[in-house]
Amino acid sequence: MLPRETLDTTVLPPGDRFGMWLELVARTSTPMQVRSAHSDDFAAHASFIDLGPIQLAQYEYPSLHAARTRKMVRQSDPELYILALTTGGVGTSSQDGRRSEILAGEFTFYNASLPHDLGHHATEPEREQATSITTMIPHAALPLPPERMAALYGGRMSGTEGIGALLAQFLIQVTGHPEQYHAADVSRLGAVGLDLATTMLGRHLVAEDAVPTEVRRRALLTQVQSYIHRHLGDATLGPQVVADTHHISVRSLHRLFEAEDTTVASYIRELRLARCRRDLADPALRNQPVQTVAARWGFSDKAHFSRAFRAAYGTTPQEHRDSCSDLARIVNRRASTVNSLPAD
Structure with a gap:
């Protein structure tokens, strides 16, 4: 099982729960000012998984609003990017003059080294919690031009199509089922997550050429392999179908698998x-x-x-x-x- 730290405020009486959450936020690398209309009974849960180059945090809580001020940035600058996937409820994200409403199934992106604020509330407050998964990426680990990243701060990105969908599925699977993996999988899972995040962000920059070639190759390989796994039962599945679906030539598809010491046809046959x-x-x-x-x-x-x-x-x-x-x-x-x- 992947090493995971968890926090559950419901182990305390209702009046002490929000204080427990504030202590958690204060101990993180990006402390924020938090307020909530549910501070008298803040039933919340959080879990954290360290994947080496990236860290994942899964949250479930009542509605809240959080702000990271200039003073907080001066006091603690972890030099992190935050890529947040809203999985339930509606969120808001604001940074560098850009403000967005984030729906379930969408990502937002911001720089923890700059002031920002965010909000998140359940769509049906009486029956639901707001939920999200955040990916924390060190500035130095993201192989994209830092001067270009401001174009994405506070914006919204789809998590239901293309690379965004694949990244969302990856995050939901890893945080939802850590027992299906081994501690030895940590570095590889971290590399896959970072590659997918890099590729998605690069495409939203309209500058895929800014994404290193090897990162693009590994992200495309992950996307192709995921597609093959989902369509193994289709008797027509073969190199041509896979290549056409991903808008690449069969020759390019074969080159993609060369580094894996197998061919596309062999990979499909062995899985079947x-x-x-x-x-x-x-x-x-x-x-x-x-x-x-x-x-x-x-x-x-x-x-x-x-x-x-x-x-x-x-x-x-x-x-x-x-x-x-x-x-x-x-x-x-x-x-x-x-x-x-x-x-x-």
């Missing part, structure tokens, strides 16, 4: 075989014909599937299913034997 192998071992799918399982993951030809499966795993699909079934029976039999032993 892995899904089939998993499903064939699933007792709940025992009654489904082998070819039904294969077709679900894009193998329309029975003979081709059998040959590919044997080449990858050294056994036929049916033999693999039978061996898993035999193993399950052995385990169940042993469990039954243990349960039937008399107690001491």
Whole structure:
């Protein structure tokens, strides 16, 4: 599981909860002045995940307004950019003369080294909390021209299409399911998140050439791989379809995978075989014909599937299913034997 720190104000009596939240904000690298109409009972939750080059924070709280003043900046300048995704409710963002209303599914971006203010409220205050995920990026870690970034301060960016959607999905998945990852995944996840954020911000600068080539390559690769994972069951999925969907040539697509020591077709085939192998071992799918399982993951030809499966795993699909079934029976039999032993 990814290391995560959490805070839950509801462990305290209602009258002490807002004070607990203010203490949390004061301890962060970007302290702010916070006020809320719910200060008498501020039921809130926060969790923090450090991914190395970036840090993620997931928030859930009643409506609030926060401001970072010039004095606060002078007292503490962490040299951070903040990329905030509103996941529930409506937010406002203001910096450098630009003010925006941020809807659920949209990003806003600001520089914590400059004064700014923000607001966030639930759309139905009596029944909902406002929720968001923020990504904290050190100035030195973002490979974009610092003098160009002011064009994005306080603005809004879509998190429902293109790279923005992929970044939003990444943030929601990592913060929502940290148990699905290992501590060893931290640096790689941080690199992926930074690449996606860099590419999205670069595109909104209308200066994609400002994004380093390798960052663009890795971000595009992540986007392509995500698309392949979502469409494995489509029997027509292949290099041409993938290339057309991403508006690149097949040749460019192949070059994209060269650094991964595989080809596009091999990547698709290996993922499909892995899904089939998993499903064939699933007792709940025992009654489904082998070819039904294969077709679900894009193998329309029975003979081709059998040959590919044997080449990858050294056994036929049916033999693999039978061996898993035999193993399950052995385990169940042993469990039954243990349960039937008399107690001491």
